[in-house]
Amino acid sequence: MxxxxxxxxxxxxxxxxxxxxxxGYTMVYGVMKLINFAHGDLFSIGxxxxxxxxxxxxxxxxxxxLGGILLLMxxxxxxxxxxxxxxxxxxxxxxxxxxxxxAVVSALGAxxxxxxxxxxxxxxxxxxxxxxxxxxxxxDILGMKIPLIRIxxxxxxxxxxTALYLFVQKTKTGTAIRAAAIDQGxxxxxxxxxxxxxxxxxxIGPALxxxxxxxxGLYYGQINFLMGWLYGLKAFIAAVIGGIxxxxxxxxxxxxxxxxxxxxxxxxxFAWKDAIAFLVLIIILIVRPTGILGERxxxxx
Amino acid sequence: MLRIENLHxxxxxxxxxxxxxxEVKEGEIVTLLGANxxxxxxxxxxxSGLLKPTKGTxxxxxxxxxxxxxxxxxxxxxxQVPEGRRVFSTLTVQENLNLGxxxxxxxxxxxxxxxxxxSLFPRLKERRKQLAGTLSGGEQQMLAIARGLMANxxxxxxxxxxxxxxxxxxxxxxxxxxxxxxxxxTVLLVEQNARAALKLAxxxxxxxxxxxxxxxxxxNLLSNPEVRKAYLGG
Ligand SMILES: Nc1ncnc2c1ncn2[C@@H]1O[C@H](COP(=O)(O)OP(=O)(O)OP(=O)(O)O)[C@@H](O)[C@H]1O
Ligand SMILES: [Mg+2]
Numbered sequence: 001m002x003x004x005x006x007x008x009x010x011x012x013x014x015x016x017x018x019x020x021x022x023x024g025y026t027m028v029y030g031v032m033k034l035i036n037f038a039h040g041d042l043f044s045i046g047x048x049x050x051x052x053x054x055x056x057x058x059x060x061x062x063x064x065x066l067g068g069i070l071l072l073m074x075x076x077x078x079x080x081x082x083x084x085x086x087x088x089x090x091x092x093x094x095x096x097x098x099x100x101x102x103a104v105v106s107a108l109g110a111x112x113x114x115x116x117x118x119x120x121x122x123x124x125x126x127x128x129x130x131x132x133x134x135x136x137x138x139x140d141i142l143g144m145k146i147p148l149i150r151i152x153x154x155x156x157x158x159x160x161x162t163a164l165y166l167f168v169q170k171t172k173t174g175t176a177i178r179a180a181a182i183d184q185g186x187x188x189x190x191x192x193x194x195x196x197x198x199x200x201x202x203x204i205g206p207a208l209x210x211x212x213x214x215x216x217g218l219y220y221g222q223i224n225f226l227m228g229w230l231y232g233l234k235a236f237i238a239a240v241i242g243g244i245x246x247x248x249x250x251x252x253x254x255x256x257x258x259x260x261x262x263x264x265x266x267x268x269x270f271a272w273k274d275a276i277a278f279l280v281l282i283i284i285l286i287v288r289p290t291g292i293l294g295e296r297x298x299x300x301x
Numbered sequence: 302m303l304r305i306e307n308l309h310x311x312x313x314x315x316x317x318x319x320x321x322x323x324e325v326k327e328g329e330i331v332t333l334l335g336a337n338x339x340x341x342x343x344x345x346x347x348x349s350g351l352l353k354p355t356k357g358t359x360x361x362x363x364x365x366x367x368x369x370x371x372x373x374x375x376x377x378x379x380x381q382v383p384e385g386r387r388v389f390s391t392l393t394v395q396e397n398l399n400l401g402x403x404x405x406x407x408x409x410x411x412x413x414x415x416x417x418x419x420s421l422f423p424r425l426k427e428r429r430k431q432l433a434g435t436l437s438g439g440e441q442q443m444l445a446i447a448r449g450l451m452a453n454x455x456x457x458x459x460x461x462x463x464x465x466x467x468x469x470x471x472x473x474x475x476x477x478x479x480x481x482x483x484x485x486x487t488v489l490l491v492e493q494n495a496r497a498a499l500k501l502a503x504x505x506x507x508x509x510x511x512x513x514x515x516x517x518x519x520x521n522l523l524s525n526p527e528v529r530k531a532y533l534g535g
Contacts, residue, residue, distance in 0.1 A: 172403070179389050179400050185351055186387040191375030191404035191452060295391070 005144050007266040008259060013150045013219065015258020016157025020212040021235030022242065022250035023164065024084075024205030030181035030245040031201050034100075037107035038087060040232015041114035042206040046080045046213025047223040048122055051129055060133055069133070069218070073156070073211055080210025081203035088202040093195075111228075118225035126224050129217045153215055160211060161251050164204065168247055177201060181245065230274070234261075237281045243294020252292060256280070302327040302487055303348070303379075303456055308357035310340075310347050317343045319511040320357065325456065330478070330488040332498040332519075334532055335508035341491040342384050344508070345458045348489075349381045350374040361456075376404045378455035382462060384491075386445040390434030394425055397433050397444055401451030410453055417484075418447040421477055439470040446477070456487040463494045475501050495532035499523050507532070 021043050028036045053072055054060070060068035091110045095103045134152070138145035168174035180187040180197045188194055216231070217223050238257045242249025257277055264276040284292065303325040310318040318340050325331045335341050346352045348359055350371035359367040366374055380401075389397050398418070402411045419426040422443040428436060433444055442462055449457055459478065463471040475497055482488050492498035499505055499519045507515035507528065515522065522528050 172399070175392070175396055175400060176403065178392060178396075182389045182391060183387055186383060186389065187400075188351060188371035189349060189375065189381050189383060189387075190400045190448070191372045192400070193370070193372040 002144055003266060004263075005142075006146070007262045009146055009150055009154070011259035011262030012255065013153045013157075013258070014262060015238075015255035016154055016161075017212045017215055017219075017254075018231075018235045018238045018258050019251045019254025020157055020160060020208045020215075021231060022239040022254045023161070023247065024209045025236050025239040026242070026244055026247060026250040027177075027201045027205045029239070030247070031177065031184075031198055032092070034092065034103050035107065035236070036087075036092075036205070037104065037232075038091070038110035038114055039205065039209055040228035040230075040235070041111050041118075042080055042084060042087070042228070043209040043213045043216075043231055043235075044118055044223070044225060044228035045083060045114060046076050046206075046210025047217045047227070048118055048127070048213075048225075049079055049210070050076045050214030050217050051127060051223065054129065054133070065134060073214055076210045076214050077207035080213070081207035084202040084206025085199050087206070088198060093198075115225055115228065122225060124225065126222045128222045131221050134218065149219060153219055156211070156215060160208060164208070165247070165251075173197075173200065234274075234277050237277050240291055241281055241284050243291030246291070246293045246295070249291055249293035256292075302362060303489065304360040304363075305344075305348070306358050306360070308344070308347065308359065309355045310343055310352055311355050316355070317511050318347070318354075321508065321511070321513045323506055323513065323516075325487060325489050327455075327487055328482075328485070329504065330482050330490060330502045332490045332492055332502035332505040333508060334492060334495045334498060334505055334522075334528075336493070336531075338510075339508045340511045341508060342460055343511075345381055345383075345460050345489070345491055348374075348379065348458060372404070375452055378453070379458065380449040380452040380454035380456075381458040382445045382449040382460060384460035384464065386438075386441045388433040388436075388441050388444050388448065390432065392433060393430055394433055394436070394444055395429045397448050398425075398451050401448035402453070405451070405453050411451070414451050414453055418450050421450075421480065422447055439466055439474075442466060442470075442474060443477075446474070446481075450481065450486070454486060456489060457481065458489045458491075460491045461493060462490070463492065463497065471497060495528070496523075 024039045025036065028034060050072060053075055059071055087110055091106045092103055095106055134149050137148040139148055139151055168177060176192045177197055179190065180192060180194050184194055234257060235254065238253035239250045241256060242253025257280060260280050261273055261276050265273040305321060305323040307320045307322060308318055309316060309320050333341050333344060343352065347354055350369055354367050358365055361377055361379060366377065389400065398415065405411050424440055425443055425447055433441065436444060446462065462474050466474065478488060479501060490498055490502060499522055502519050504518050505522045506513050
């Protein structure tokens with residue numbers, strides 16, 4: 001039981017991270033029918049920017065642990081969001097009318113560019129987050145000691161996802177995003193500036209990915225310039241599992257993947273942890289080709 | 302109010318409009334008639350800014366709009382109800398209507414328009430919370446028109462509103478279009494149902510493979526032998 005709860009909470013925490021990254025894939029796909037293959041690298045950039053700001057600004061010393069980390073996260077989200085907007089302008093907008101393959105190639109190019117920039121700036125070795133920022137406390141829940149950081153992580157992804165959900169469901173801009181995802185031409189006829197919507201989506205998605213990056217840094221303590229690759233792939237799988245283009249689907253897919261992977265690692269085999277993600281994907285795609293909450297079949301990339 | 306001069310529009314290398322001229326005066330209902338593929342939707346989409354002309358100009362109240370973006374054109378007061386309705390099917394009726402009012406910033410105007418369209422289409426009021434995709438075809442057409450009106454337009458472009466509707470519904474939709482026009486909205490109506498459209502409209506244009514071939518008052522078009530033969534079934 002203890003093992004189960006530990007793995008479950010761990011899975012939820014990781015699942016929350018997958019979900020945050022998956023949202024970036026799914027929102028961009030929803031509006032542009034494009035897989036932003038550079039998204040995983042934006043997540044890495046978030047992790048590195050978080051580290052740099054953490055070390056250079058000393059916010060944690062100045063305004064306390066929680067406030068410092070919160071502020072740090074907001075800064076990283078803002079910065080990665082801006083990089084996302086620039087990415088769309090430079091790598092995707094000029095290819096809007098070109099065929100799909102050009103955009104895919106451009107996305108892969110952007111991915112390589114980001115990963116290598118990180119390597120040149122920060123080096124190819126693992127970098128470590130200072131491990132004394134968050135107190136190594138554990139919270140006692142029903143006699144089980146759950147690490148505080150895990151609970152904070154869960155809380156952070158929950159808050160971010162709730163905020164996103166409310167934004168998309170309840171605000172005028174959020175409704176416009178949903179409209180543009182359904183029918184861009186009709187959205188334009190409503191007077192919606194679809195280019196602006198695309199920029200907003202390319203801010204929000206990367207911002208959430210950047211937040212996930214800093215969360216991984218804090219949770220695992222070490223980061224690497226290629227980590228965006230595996231996380232990006234897993235999160236992409238999560239988005240497909242949930243139904244690509246569908247926002248609640250990405251959240252659900254991320255959580256499912258995190259939990260299954262974490263439980264699988266404990267009860268089946270740790271070595272097969274990554275393979276389990278693909279297994280889940282294959283099973284779900286056989287049962288429901290559109291993903292759990294997806295309505296339309298994904299067009300070819 | 303709306304003036305189109307020598308408009309050429311192409312899809313890739315294929316020209317779909319070969320220099321058309323068309324005018325709609327304030328307060329009018331003007332209909333644009335033509336067979337499948339004649340270029341009716343192309344004309345409306347170019348007015349709305351979804352397509353860019355290769356040559357020619359479109360003026361709205363003497364301001365050139367042919368270089369503006371689609372969303373700017375809506376803000377000027379030109380709303381389109383597109384062919385095939387294109388309601389946002391996974392959004393609610395209310396959300397569709399809110400989107401129609403996207404460019405309207407004054408909350409009072411939005412409320413006033415909402416009451417007006419609910420009086421035009423009481424059915425929509427009942428179904429406000431329902432997803433648009435679950436409405437019947439006729440109700441979706443009502444929603445598409447209502448959504449267009451929520452933009453508070455000075456001119457409404459309607460692309461085949463009668464398409465796929467039962468004759469009784471067509472009658473009622475056309476009666477509503479008349480009512481909309483009488484409330485001060487200018488209308489450019491694209492139709493294949495020539496008889497109904499000409500009965501409603503003040504003037505009409507006939508378009509054939511990208512050229513305007515006839516332009517006249519509705520009465521004259523209704524009695525024109527060529528029109529009778531080609532569009533009114535003899
Ligand atoms: N997206 C497109 N790409 C290429 N050609 C197009 C496209 N849309 C329309 N066309 C062509 O342009 C011409 C005019 O089409 P348009 O849709 O304007 O006709 P229409 O008069 O609205 O016909 P309908 O009554 O069938 O709606 C047709 O020959 C059509 O094949
Ligand atoms: Mg048409």
